[in-house]
Amino acid sequence: MPKLHVQDLACRRGGRILFASLDFSLSEGDAALALGRNGAGKSSLLRVLAGLIPPFTGTIEWNGEDVRREPYEFRSAMRYVGHADGLQTNLTVIQNLHYWAALYRASTSRDALEKALAAVGLDDLADLPARMLSAGQRRRLALARPIATQPGGLWLLDEPTVALDRPSIAKIETAITAFRATGGIVIASTNAPLTLPDAREIDVAAAMPTPEDAFGDAFEDALL
Numbered sequence: 001m002p003k004l005h006v007q008d009l010a011c012r013r014g015g016r017i018l019f020a021s022l023d024f025s026l027s028e029g030d031a032a033l034a035l036g037r038n039g040a041g042k043s044s045l046l047r048v049l050a051g052l053i054p055p056f057t058g059t060i061e062w063n064g065e066d067v068r069r070e071p072y073e074f075r076s077a078m079r080y081v082g083h084a085d086g087l088q089t090n091l092t093v094i095q096n097l098h099y100w101a102a103l104y105r106a107s108t109s110r111d112a113l114e115k116a117l118a119a120v121g122l123d124d125l126a127d128l129p130a131r132m133l134s135a136g137q138r139r140r141l142a143l144a145r146p147i148a149t150q151p152g153g154l155w156l157l158d159e160p161t162v163a164l165d166r167p168s169i170a171k172i173e174t175a176i177t178a179f180r181a182t183g184g185i186v187i188a189s190t191n192a193p194l195t196l197p198d199a200r201e202i203d204v205a206a207a208m209p210t211p212e213d214a215f216g217d218a219f220e221d222a223l224l
Helices: 042-049 071-077 093-103 110-119 135-148 166-181 217-223
Strands: 004-013 016-026 031-035 057-062 078-081 154-158 185-189 200-203
Touching: 004 042, 016 031, 016 042, 016 200, 031 042, 042 154, 042 185, 057 071, 071 078, 078 135, 093 110, 093 135, 110 135, 110 166, 135 154, 135 166, 166 185
Parallel strands: 031 185, 031 200, 078 154, 154 185
Antiparallel strands: 004 016, 004 057
């Protein structure tokens, strides 16, 4: 049985269907890349999966359970990194990471936090105020969160390579590979190069409905 199973998923935002009839399943160690032009719904797909916006139709199952009926296990396993880096600029780099580790009840020891920072190349900036970070450094600190808060079964990464140079992207790819080796699942949306061996592609743009589909019986039923 797949760890994550998505069936007939559709997303409606601003009165418009972004994608519909999206089906995929991922097992432990799998990765997927959500692809499509800007505005196709890649970020919305990740937000639906993360439970930040409700699906218009369809189901999301984790370990065979609908995540809307049994949300606790899924939310405990899921780590989401969106467009916003979610940093407290008045705190240092390591204090920011300490906050997230404490939130997820992960290790807050300095050694553990520095190890996560080293994975994204920020260990030498641990005591620097976050307000002094560049855009790429801020992005790397956001990506250190899922690393520091393991164990987690699913990483949802929205445009993780934004503002990153090639060496920084390579570090993120290495961290993802290490997470997958533990059985973790990764779904990343991207328009930039991101090498994830054996990753399946989820073409969100291909799931855009035709006008007939957008007003078909399934969508009319969902509106009732």
